[in-house]
Amino acid sequence: MEIEQRVTESSLLASFSDYADAQRLVDRMSDDGFPVESVRIVGEGVRTVEQVTGRMTRGRAAASGAAGGAWFGVLIGLLFGLFTAGAGWLYLLLISLLIGAFWGAVFGFVAHWSTRGHRDFSSVMTLQAVMTLQAQRYEVHVDQAQAAQAARYVL
Structure with a gap:
C-alpha cells in the first residue's frame, strides 16, 4: 500500500x-x-527525549553483551537441539549459552571501547515511550x- x-x-x-x-x-x-x-x-x-539510565563502563558493556549473547546462544542451542537425540540437547544448550555469552561479552566490550568515550552512558527506549517525540x-x-x-x- x-x-x-x-x-x-x-x-x-x-x-x-x-x-x-x-x-x-x-x-x-x-x-x-x-x-x-x-x-x-x-x-x-x-524534540526527542531520551531517558539516561546510568554510566556505561567497559564492564557494563561486556555484561550487557554477554546477556544478549547468552540469549542468542540459547536460541542457536534450541535450534540445533531439535536435531539432537537423547539428553545431549541439554548439554548442547548449555554449551551454546556459554559460547554466546562469551562472544557477546567480547563484542560488547570491543563495541564500547571503539567509541573512545563518545557515548559513556546507557539509556532506554521502551514501549512506554521513554524515547518520545514531543x-x-x-x-x-x-x-x-x-x-x-x-x-x-x-x-
Whole structure:
C-alpha cells in the first residue's frame, strides 16, 4: 500500500499546547461531516527525549553483551537441539549459552571501547515511550479551499 503524498497550500486553523485538544477539534469536525481529508495536525518544535539510565563502563558493556549473547546462544542451542537425540540437547544448550555469552561479552566490550568515550552512558527506549517525540504546540491546518468552512469550528 502506497501513501499518497499531498503538498497543498494550507491555512492555520488553530494552535494547541496539547495534542489531545487538537485531536478533539478534528474529531468534532469529523462528527459534523467536515471533509477531514483536508485537515492535518502538525507538531511544531518537535524534540526527542531520551531517558539516561546510568554510566556505561567497559564492564557494563561486556555484561550487557554477554546477556544478549547468552540469549542468542540459547536460541542457536534450541535450534540445533531439535536435531539432537537423547539428553545431549541439554548439554548442547548449555554449551551454546556459554559460547554466546562469551562472544557477546567480547563484542560488547570491543563495541564500547571503539567509541573512545563518545557515548559513556546507557539509556532506554521502551514501549512506554521513554524515547518520545514531543512538540511545543500542535497546529491544526486545513487546505485553503476549506479554510472558510473550517473557521466556524474554532469560534
